Amino acid sequence: MSRYNTLLFDLDGVIFDFKKAEKHSFIETFRKIGIDVDESLFKRYHQINDQLWKEFELGHVTKDEVTVGRFKQLFEQLGFDYPYDRFASDYQEGLADGYFLISHAKETLETLSSTFRLFAVTNGVSKTAFKRLKGTDTLKYFQDVFVSEDLHAQKPSMEYFNQVFSRIKGFNPKTTLLIGDSLTSDIQGANNAGLDSCWINTARQPLTGSAVPTYQITHIEDIFEILVKRA
Incomplete structure (x- = not known):
């Protein structure tokens, strides 16, 4: 026993x-707004995302500052003219559907x-x-x-x-x-x-x-x- x-x-x-679900949702959400994802874009997102989750674990940022803020930072860095909060919501929906x-x-x-x-x-x-x-x-x-x-x-x-x-x-x-x-x-x-x-x-x-x-x-x-x- x-x-x-x-x-x-x-x-x-x-x-x-999660990695499979994450990448699938990321690619599909960008595809819906007419942007093809390459590895450099995904890598840049991960750098932002990983740092924010570390800050979350330490209690320095809120959940919304991670789930929405990561796209705010990404879009600002890349100069994307699209509502980051709407994108974050669509991405989260896609992530929830990732039954992998x-x-x-x-x-x-x-x-x-x-x-x-x-x-x-x-x-x-x-x-x-x-x-x-x-x-x-x-x-x-x-x-x-x-x-x-x-x-x-x-x-x-x-x-x-x-x-x-x-x-x-x-x-x-x-x-x-x-x-x-x-x-x-x-x-x-x-x-x-x-x-x-x-x-x-x-x-x-x-x-x-x-x-x-x-x-x-x-x-x-x-x-x-x-x-x-x-x-």
Whole structure:
């Protein structure tokens, strides 16, 4: 029997293939306004977007300053004459429709849900998260879903995790494992909250920064080896 009975799953990059959904929505939203996307445009967007999400994790900017502000900055840099807020809304709609699952994610959740309590912990937009969960028929595997927008706090802050813990009946940090792909939000959050963590390092990136995962795996289905080892 595993020492863990409660598993906290990040969504983007763990359950959902966010990169695929992101690029698809980005290209399609620009196509609708008559602009063809090349790699340089996508790269410039990512530089802005990644920096804003880091600022969000630190609590320096709001969600809207990320989801709308990234396009404001991008359009200003490129001199695009189009309402950035309208574009942001259309992009978010497209992103919510990105029902792309990570390979073996659904099967893994289905198997785990018969033995463990599963909860989703994600930074992002509530409407987008729930639309994807329902669209991929994966919502049924989670006993609750904690979205930063709804909690008015975000990973890795203790404000976020304290709310999560208060809503999980019989919560015990010693029997809880957090599974995520982000060192700065998931693994650092687990460190802050005193939880064991599993870093899904698909790209096999070097471990950098202050966050220290308890385990590392490269594919979601490898989680079974961790759970068995901790029996």
